[in-house]
Amino acid sequence: MEAQTHSMANLFAQLGLSTEPADIDKFITERRPLSKGTTICNAPFWTEVQSRFLKEEIIWDADWAGVIDELNARLSK
Template structure:
């Protein structure tokens, strides 16, 4: 089975957030830096649904994991 590569815009749309590049940059600027040792899915700015999605995708190393890791790096 071929893995799908998701973009940052796809991830933000999946999370129900504005997904255009400016909105993504604004979100990251508003929420960084993520405290050291804080798992991305535990950040206080996520809804319960967003948190569950992020946690599940990372734990399962699903096809969203790469772009979630990228978001984590950009928030650090």
């Protein structure tokens, strides 16, 4: 079985957020940088459900892990 590659828009849809590129950029700009030592899944702006999803996908190195890593990098800049 081949791993599926998800886009940033797919991830934002999964998180229940707007998938418009301008909205994604605004979300990231308004929330970066993450505080030193804060992991993406523990960032204060996620709901409990969003946080749990991010954490589980990273732990299981699931199909979403790559795009979550990308979001983490963008939030850490």
